Amino acid sequence: MSEHVLEAVGLHRAFADVRAVDDVSFTLPEGGSLGIVGESGSGKTTTARIIVGLERADAGQVRVRGRERGARSRGRAQRLARAREVQMVFQDPYLSLDPRTSVEDVLRETLRLHFPRTDHDRRVRELLDQVGLGTRAADARPRQLSGGQRQRVAIARVLAVEPAVLVLDEAVAALDVSVQAQILNLLADIREETRIGYLFITHDLGVVRCVTDEVIVMRQGRVVEAGPTAEVLAAPQHPYTRLLLESVPRPGWDPEAIAAARRAL
Numbered sequence: 001m002s003e004h005v006l007e008a009v010g011l012h013r014a015f016a017d018v019r020a021v022d023d024v025s026f027t028l029p030e031g032g033s034l035g036i037v038g039e040s041g042s043g044k045t046t047t048a049r050i051i052v053g054l055e056r057a058d059a060g061q062v063r064v065r066g067r068e069r070g071a072r073s074r075g076r077a078q079r080l081a082r083a084r085e086v087q088m089v090f091q092d093p094y095l096s097l098d099p100r101t102s103v104e105d106v107l108r109e110t111l112r113l114h115f116p117r118t119d120h121d122r123r124v125r126e127l128l129d130q131v132g133l134g135t136r137a138a139d140a141r142p143r144q145l146s147g148g149q150r151q152r153v154a155i156a157r158v159l160a161v162e163p164a165v166l167v168l169d170e171a172v173a174a175l176d177v178s179v180q181a182q183i184l185n186l187l188a189d190i191r192e193e194t195r196i197g198y199l200f201i202t203h204d205l206g207v208v209r210c211v212t213d214e215v216i217v218m219r220q221g222r223v224v225e226a227g228p229t230a231e232v233l234a235a236p237q238h239p240y241t242r243l244l245l246e247s248v249p250r251p252g253w254d255p256e257a258i259a260a261a262r263r264a265l
């Protein structure tokens with residue numbers, strides 16, 4: 001068995017004449033956390049969507065625990081098994097939560113689908129507990145919850161599937177800074193407990209610093225720098241990474257300042 005829970009090898013994806021993803025490779029160790037950073041349009045989301053299976057690659061391979069992730073799965077059992085390999089948390093959980101379904105029912109639906117023969121009462125309580133939602137939240141509908149609570153529900157739902165890898169695409173970008181910190185702490189705790197591997201897609205170097213062990217920096221579809229997060233942030237080798245670091249107005253980035261600085265690069 002591979003020591004890497006996730007491997008991306010030579011991924012390519014073009015849209016017309018735009019090379020959105022241009023020979024991207026990386027590995028994620030079991031229980032590890034890898035950040036993908038880069039400014040808007042650098043290819044982060046397309047890479048994430050290929051990993052999850054929402055987008056096809058023109059070339060390259062994605063392997064989970066050493067097994068190639070096929071393009072299409074036939075049959076229900078295969079589709080469910082594939083879903084258990086990689087799950088995704090999006091920026092806005094509101095869009096992916098049904099407004100009429102209570103938190104508890106969201107979790108029950110997922111558990112029924114993936115684990116029809118287990119005790120769901122206990123597991124629902126465990127999941128709520130794991131994401132720091134009280135039993136009172138169990139009956140709530142999404143609109144009755146704050147943004148941070150909704151993101152906790154989205155995280156509980158993906159944990160219910162017990163995935164090998166969690167892809168988080170700007171998962172805290174829409175939240176207030178103090179709530180961001182709570183969710184990032186929660187994700188760090190969950191990683192320690194579950195050993196699920198994280199792939200963090202973000203434009204925010206603060207997030208990368210907080211929750212990743214390794215980072216890759218993308219520019220125009222290519223990986224321009226890769227390494228341990230602490231090293232890359234402390235001593236960036238590529239001018240583009242240095243530029244990204246210099247253009248960080250806390251707590252996030254100002255895309256216009258980056259664009260202006262890039263033109264001067």
Ligand SMILES: Nc1ncnc2c1ncn2[C@@H]1O[C@H](COP(=O)(O)OP(=O)(O)OP(=O)(O)O)[C@@H](O)[C@H]1O
Nearest residue numbers: 015018020038039040041042043044045046047203
């Ligand atoms: N479905 C699509 N059709 C055409 N072009 C696309 C499509 N998806 C992405 N692109 C293009 O591919 C490039 C990479 O986009 P991508 O969304 O992956 O970058 P990103 O780094 O995630 O940016 P952002 O942070 O803004 O989401 C961009 O030039 C984008 O316009």
